[in-house]
Amino acid sequence: MVKARKYVVKKYFEGVPKKSDFDIVEYELPPLKDGEILLKTEWVSVDPYLRSYNRKMPVPYDQFSYQVGIVEESKHPTYPVGTRVVTHNGWCDYSVVDVAKITAYTADSDSLEVLYKLPELKGLSPSLGIGAAGMPGIAAYYGFLEICQPKAGETVVVTGAAGAVGSVVGQIAKIKGCKVIGFAGSDDKVKWVEEELGFDKAFNYKTVDVQSVLKNAAPKGVDCYFDTVGGEISSLIITQMNKFGRVSVCGYISAYNEDHKKTPTAPILQPSILFKELKIEGFIVTRWASRWQGAIAQLITWINHGQLKPKEHVTVGFDRLYDAFVGMMAGENKGKAVVKI
Amino acid sequence: MVKARKYVVKKYFEGVPKKSDFDIVEYELPPLKDGEILLKTEWVSVDPYLRSYNRKMPVPYDQFSYQVGIVEESKHPTYPVGTRVVTHNGWCDYSVVDVAKITAYTADSDSLEVLYKLPELKGLSPSLGIGAAGMPGIAAYYGFLEICQPKAGETVVVTGAAGAVGSVVGQIAKIKGCKVIGFAGSDDKVKWVEEELGFDKAFNYKTVDVQSVLKNAAPKGVDCYFDTVGGEISSLIITQMNKFGRVSVCGYISAYNEDHKKTPTAPILQPSILFKELKIEGFIVTRWASRWQGAIAQLITWINHGQLKPKEHVTVGFDRLYDAFVGMMAGENKGKAVVKI
Numbered sequence: 001m002v003k004a005r006k007y008v009v010k011k012y013f014e015g016v017p018k019k020s021d022f023d024i025v026e027y028e029l030p031p032l033k034d035g036e037i038l039l040k041t042e043w044v045s046v047d048p049y050l051r052s053y054n055r056k057m058p059v060p061y062d063q064f065s066y067q068v069g070i071v072e073e074s075k076h077p078t079y080p081v082g083t084r085v086v087t088h089n090g091w092c093d094y095s096v097v098d099v100a101k102i103t104a105y106t107a108d109s110d111s112l113e114v115l116y117k118l119p120e121l122k123g124l125s126p127s128l129g130i131g132a133a134g135m136p137g138i139a140a141y142y143g144f145l146e147i148c149q150p151k152a153g154e155t156v157v158v159t160g161a162a163g164a165v166g167s168v169v170g171q172i173a174k175i176k177g178c179k180v181i182g183f184a185g186s187d188d189k190v191k192w193v194e195e196e197l198g199f200d201k202a203f204n205y206k207t208v209d210v211q212s213v214l215k216n217a218a219p220k221g222v223d224c225y226f227d228t229v230g231g232e233i234s235s236l237i238i239t240q241m242n243k244f245g246r247v248s249v250c251g252y253i254s255a256y257n258e259d260h261k262k263t264p265t266a267p268i269l270q271p272s273i274l275f276k277e278l279k280i281e282g283f284i285v286t287r288w289a290s291r292w293q294g295a296i297a298q299l300i301t302w303i304n305h306g307q308l309k310p311k312e313h314v315t316v317g318f319d320r321l322y323d324a325f326v327g328m329m330a331g332e333n334k335g336k337a338v339v340k341i
Numbered sequence: 342m343v344k345a346r347k348y349v350v351k352k353y354f355e356g357v358p359k360k361s362d363f364d365i366v367e368y369e370l371p372p373l374k375d376g377e378i379l380l381k382t383e384w385v386s387v388d389p390y391l392r393s394y395n396r397k398m399p400v401p402y403d404q405f406s407y408q409v410g411i412v413e414e415s416k417h418p419t420y421p422v423g424t425r426v427v428t429h430n431g432w433c434d435y436s437v438v439d440v441a442k443i444t445a446y447t448a449d450s451d452s453l454e455v456l457y458k459l460p461e462l463k464g465l466s467p468s469l470g471i472g473a474a475g476m477p478g479i480a481a482y483y484g485f486l487e488i489c490q491p492k493a494g495e496t497v498v499v500t501g502a503a504g505a506v507g508s509v510v511g512q513i514a515k516i517k518g519c520k521v522i523g524f525a526g527s528d529d530k531v532k533w534v535e536e537e538l539g540f541d542k543a544f545n546y547k548t549v550d551v552q553s554v555l556k557n558a559a560p561k562g563v564d565c566y567f568d569t570v571g572g573e574i575s576s577l578i579i580t581q582m583n584k585f586g587r588v589s590v591c592g593y594i595s596a597y598n599e600d601h602k603k604t605p606t607a608p609i610l611q612p613s614i615l616f617k618e619l620k621i622e623g624f625i626v627t628r629w630a631s632r633w634q635g636a637i638a639q640l641i642t643w644i645n646h647g648q649l650k651p652k653e654h655v656t657v658g659f660d661r662l663y664d665a666f667v668g669m670m671a672g673e674n675k676g677k678a679v680v681k682i
Contacts, residue, residue, distance in 0.1 A: 052615075110584075230611030235604070243451075252611035263576070263608035270571030270593035271604065273623035280621040282614035 006092035007063040039069030045130035046325040063091040084118035131336035132310030139285040140168035141295040147248035148224035152177030160228030162189035164336040235267040249282035311335030347433035348404040380410030386471040387666040404432040407471040425459035472677035473651030480626040481509035482636040488589035489565035493518030501569030503530035505677040576608040590623035652676030
């Protein structure tokens with residue numbers, strides 16, 4: 001028998017999630033049945049959607065998230081002991097997967113369940129499987145390329161520029177020959193995305209006048225906007241878009257900790273949408289479930305060629321998952337926030 | 342020599358346009374040159390975009406708008422005397438057109454200039470050339486069909502449902518087998534779009550709770566939203582959209598008379614855009630300039646077959662153009678507001 005631990009969300013979050021909203025539950029995993037595998041968790045992802053999906057789940061629920069695990073015991077031939085896999089098994093240290101059940105998952109489904117072997121990373125950390133070569137990287141890849149359809153020479157704006165997704169979007173935009181302007185939440189992040197990631201320009205949105213700095217940095221206007229924050233700053237950026245500009249909505253973290261009963265307000269988008277004939281589209285990365293492996297392969301190639309820098313912000317310890325999550329939501333991370341179990 | 346009159350906007354509008362913002366100028370038209378035609382205006386269109394484009398023009402400017410005119414004198418073989426044409430010559434009683442200059446207009450241009458022969462209307466009023474079989478009809482046709490891509494059985498919401506464009510959109514949606522719910526600004530309009538135009542349901546947005554009536558009328562959610570008003574009501578409607586819903590932004594009349602320096606605020610759209618993976622796109626009808634005639638032909642066919650009812654709200658007299666415009670902006674019209682000169 002294997003003793004396992006998991007985080008259970010027992011209360012809906014109000015504002016910033018509290019430690020007391022979670023229980024850590026210890027329990028015994030049942031013996032494996034045919035077709036099942038036992039996973040030992042190695043890396044757990046903390047992402048903004050853990051906050052925004054909170055009210056979509058009936059409490060209590062096991063805290064979901066992507067994770068990298070290693071097969072410790074196997075009753076399924078495809079996944080022998082020692083295989084590393086990516087799942088959506090969440091904040092736990094051990095878990096059992098019924099392979100057939102999870103692979104019944106389809107692209108049509110709203111389910112976030114997933115199971116695939118960690119791709120060959122050629123010496124890179126397996127944690128990339130939940131970072132730049134995993135869900136956040138895929139969100140950046142398809143969310144930007146499919147929805148924004150960027151062309152070389154165009155000007156791209158990214159909010160959450162130092163985050164797990166935004167930092168990859170900006171680098172992909174550079175690879176595609178675009179001019180990239182980022183907004184992030186500290187001077188340190190601004191320096192990092194400019195100096196390390198090669199953004200053409202970045203700004204600390206907390207200390208600048210967004211409209212005037214953007215006007216200077218993008219004198220020819222903005223063609224593509226990758227939006228991870230929503231709200232007022234997005235309204236301001238969208239007023240500076242060019243005719244037939246494209247906006248990809250990946251998140252709206254500015255409002256995730258707001259009162260869920262009251263949607264925040266911001267300047268309306270319709271004037272810009274109309275006169276600039278903009279296209280604004282939101283996405284959830286599972287819509288491309290059947291094409292994830294193609295994005296992963298390209299992302300790994302870029303990382304291996306040094307064109308994409310997959311910075312991580314690592315917290316160590318199962319007991320520190322909560323801290324890592326709240327820290328990420330407060331913007332403490334540069335790049336992908338992951339927890340080593 | 343022909344004596345002509347035209348309305349000149351001499352001051353930018355503040356709030357509701359004032360009569361004193363206009364001058365009526367009398368002047369002599371010069372003799373026709375080769376390649377020119379002299380038009381006597383028969384019908385003038387008043388539309389919301391006359392208000393929203395106000396600050397985009399340098400004052401003073403001649404008040405633009407679509408109009409139907411008849412050729413009174415011609416030095417161009419394609420347009421003999423007696424030909425009826427549609428132009429964007431605005432609020433005037435006579436005008437001269439340099440044919441080659443106007444037809445140099447292309448779809449790429451932001452110019453609204455246009456010149457084409459009024460299509461054969463089979464006994465219908467020539468005024469339809471600036472209504473259901475003209476720009477507003479074309480905006481309804483392409484703006485709805487191309488951007489919303491409606492499928493039979495889907496639920497469509499239209500704001501400004503009794504307006505020149507919205508009233509046509511709702512009827513096209515019915516032709517396409519959709520369920521149609523309209524919002525309009527008076528009980529009388531609601532009754533009209535339900536009883537005469539065949540909308541499945543309509544509401545007076547001024548007297549109902551938009552969210553609760555929509556929840557009842559569209560229990561399976563909204564697939565397509567044709568937005569002519571923007572602002573708060575649009576935010577409310579968009580929260581009730583289904584996965585992969587489509588929004589076509591045709592206007593935002595709720596804010597046209599607001600202080601131009603201060604964009605109004607409304608509940609942010611990003612939560613719905615993200616979780617429902619919505620696509621929101623704005624359009625200006627000139628993007629389909631090369632395809633206008635196709636839409637016009639279809640609209641005329643529908644009108645002739647009784648599938649599309651092209652109601653008009655007619656004001657008579659050159660001197661009443663201002664009243665017709667301000668009345669239309671205040672919502673006095675059912676269907677297309679036109680002025681007979």
